Amino acid sequence: MLYRESGQFSTSYPADRRIFRLYQERWAFYLLLAAAFLLIPWLGNDYWFSAILIPFLVLSLAALGLNLLTGYAGQLSLGSAAFMAVGAFAAYNSHLRIEGLPFLLSLLLGGVVAGLTGVVFGLPSLRIKGFYILVSTLAAQFFVLWVFTTFAWFSNDSSSGVITAPPLVILGHDFSSPQGRYLFTLTVVVALGFLAKSIVGSELGRNWMAVRDMDKAAEVIGIALPKAKLLAFAISSFYLGIAGSLWAFCYLGTVEPHGFDLSRSFQILFIIIIGGMGSILGNFLGAAFIVLLPILLSHIASGLLADTIDAGQLENCQKIIFGGLIIFFLIKEPDGLAKIYQTCKQRLQVWPLRF
Amino acid sequence: MKSTLTKFSKLAIAISIGAALTVNAAHAEGEQYFPLQSYRIGPYAAGGSGFFGGFIDYLQYVNLKDGGVNGVKLTWSECETEYVVEKGVECYERLKQGLNGAPAAATNPLSVGIAYATLDRSTADKLPLITINHGRTDSTDGSVFPYVFPLQLNPYSEVSAIINYIGTQSGGLEKLKGKKIVTLYHGSPYGKETNPILELLAKKYGFKLTLLEVPHPGNEQQSQWLNIRRLKPDWVILRGWGVMNPVALKTAQKTGFPADHIIGNIWSNSEDDAAPAGNAAKGFIAITTHPSGTDFQVLQDIKKYVVDAQKGNLEDPKRFGTVYYNLGVVNGILNVEAVRVAQNKYGKRPLTGEEVRWGFENIKLDDKRLAELGALGLVQPLTLSCADHEGGGAVRFQQWDGSQWHVISDWVQADRELLRPIIEKSSHQYAKEKGITPRDCAKES
């Protein structure tokens, strides 16, 4: 009733291809953005910013990066965390070594370096495919971490090998407070989210999907495979690199190479499985799920069950629940939370007059 | 599809219940709160459950025996970090506000990664961050790191003490000349941290140092030990972590290197590091800042008041008096002592983190005070100050007999005068990077 399509006609191609074709969706989205930018900074507290919202946003961005590669271009990767590490360390070093480089530019530079690294480790994908490509991404995962731990130059020869965030000053404004860090992260994520949405809808995005569905067929109809695959690696790694910088500088404030180990790569992969592969919205849903579920479980355990279950068992349960949910989603809803959202939307469109 | 939907609505209900629960709980004003970022599962669970078991038991003991510190009851709650940095941060943010009005005294994450990630936050929130026996070496300089305390022993002191011990074993430090020492280190920032100091000491004393890295997690060390076999060193220093330790001992046996010439560092010194290696560990030497065992007055008291009253925290009572458990007790003693010292200045009431910090900086444990606490021989004499957040810098050496540790040396002191300028250089570089103006310690009282 509230959410009806009738009467909304597109009169031009651009209008038909816009991201939110229905005005209800458009308005809901604007409202959401307004709430995120205006209401939440005003309502939230340190805990919400530092422990929930910022990691949620950063993980969404990282998942978005991986989703471009895996969900759209069909190249499986277990090296996401490595590209995040490259982004973080490159941004740190460019900030450190280029005098007076604005923070935003070093962030961008970090992303670009990560993208180039992605191309290098994506090269084997031109010759090998399927599971075999895992080897290349795993090689990236282990090799990159080794480089950062072995060569102290990357962490400015600090005895501990840990890098610390430079002050978050952008155009003279200090964004170091939890609120500021949240707003900054949000801005970056929203901007890159829009970019991703347009990439996916462009010719490149369509090529990726063709490659994903069957690369031989894509080749036959004239899609340049090397270009499509390498661009997927580059853009995906760029996103991951930016996410890595945000993780290091806006979320933790410090990071050591092992903060980007294989389990981080898995975490990001799980986000896109649960959220939905080949969907932009899914990354956000999946990230919210993966950030909130452990916190929720531990709250339930400490509150409802009042110490009848000890923390260790709880974490084990959580592992089992995560694993179970992954299998559940793969069996019941291979397109993840995003598909569930779609279904709800379709139902809502005909509600209450279904017939 | 329908079932999925109901599942999610259930989830939503659960969320709202969870949110409501955090609000209404019993009031606990007039208490001093310890937020515990503990870890009881995951790869490092053995360390976490022992340490936090000892810590909690000590707090419990203070409550049961004396009714708290000068009448201020101690309270605590746990949050599982699984040794994962983000979870540690989440726990920090969740617990830092205190519990139902009881203010937080200090955080004790027992994890280098979490300590690093909460370092800036601790300073901003004015909440002491205690990194006993580990942490950032340059945070020893309290003028730059007012809220961070690497109590007892920082990594630099650790290696310096080990070299001093090897010196005495060889009959004097001058005899180190020409000796061959191999350091086998975990491939992480933690493992690498002391390499420059070892190189410095090698130059100073003229021993030949070889550094060998074991990649994380360290369950495959054959090539490193074959290398050691070729080098035929006099001593091997093991800077291990987790699974790397027993594997090192086993591989040493396999390549014929004697265990009693391997010296484990502070994270290679627990029962859980030696026992899984079985026979191969017999004779293995490790440093410790606190002997294991139960012959100390304070442990006997904990047994009497807490463990025998079925209020102990350990799941497995056999672990009472183990290395990690005793470290937890030591950590408890130091934390409570800081609260006590601070109460003498600020009054007998729950204190803020800032006030507890003053307490830490004015801890003065001499033999007399240690005897009063029942911890003589368990804790080393310790004097902290604004400039010196480490205090002790001494270790004892212990040897594994196949089933337990035996202390084989008295306190061996690190060469702290040598290390201080290096620490200050590093802390000043940090201060410059971060734009911090160091405190003037002469003005602190």
Next chain:
Amino acid sequence: MSFFFEVLLGGLLAGVMYSLVAIGFVLIYKASGVFNFAQGSMVLFAALTFVSLLERGISFWLAFVLTLLAMVALAWTIERWVLRKLVNRPPITLFMATLGLSYIIEGLAQSLWGAQVHGLDLGINDEPFEFQGMLLSQFDIFAACVAGVLVLVLSVFFNKTRTGIALRAVADDQLAALAVGIKLEKLWLIVWTVAGFVGLVAGLLWGARLGVQFSLSLVVLKALPVLIIGGFTSISGSIVGGLIIGASEKLAEVFLGAYIGGGIENWFPYMLAMLFLLVRPTGIFGERQIERV
């Protein structure tokens, strides 16, 4: 020079241990086309169950049999509740399901048996002995023998028994195998059980070396490059792959590590595997696939 051979030999023996894990992969991949990432957790689960039973005073062989039963139960559960529901899905989906599976198995193993480190003594003395000036480990040689026997048994099983031949048929063409009346469910159960058995053997040997604990599940990462070099479908390939990986990574760590910094064992096998792939995209013994649009 003798040092070189010592490292080489040590590497070859270590490689055999990798192969043991890789064989479990190959079995499952052959029969059901599943790239089973949970093999590492199965190794952990088996070893942890076994050692916990042993610590509760059960005799060695009884514990072995009980653990084997547990592995059968696990295989049955996986077949019934995961694989059967995912028939005809793309391989990538199945792979991700095994990722989820590995989480479940790890969580289960730890909540059942706790997370502490257990020592495991198989009664094989690990005193080294000298052979022509080279130091050899008895334990490694024992492990190599076990692997050899295992491979023999498995090849007899695959080539001579009715079930084995059926398995090969399934590996060749699932639809055709179904058409001639081979029961897929039963075969899957068998092959996952056999993989569980291989996991148990690997778990015992690895557990005796490292102590039984969480990081045992990480051996899967060592087996992956072995698999790539040997090809996903060949048991002898995984032995050869294991030997190549073991020897080259040890040699690289000792001789190359001295120049570019130590600790390269983690990534070196992967780089090597990648080079192999660039020459032979399906591994040494892998089957070449023909693609049709």
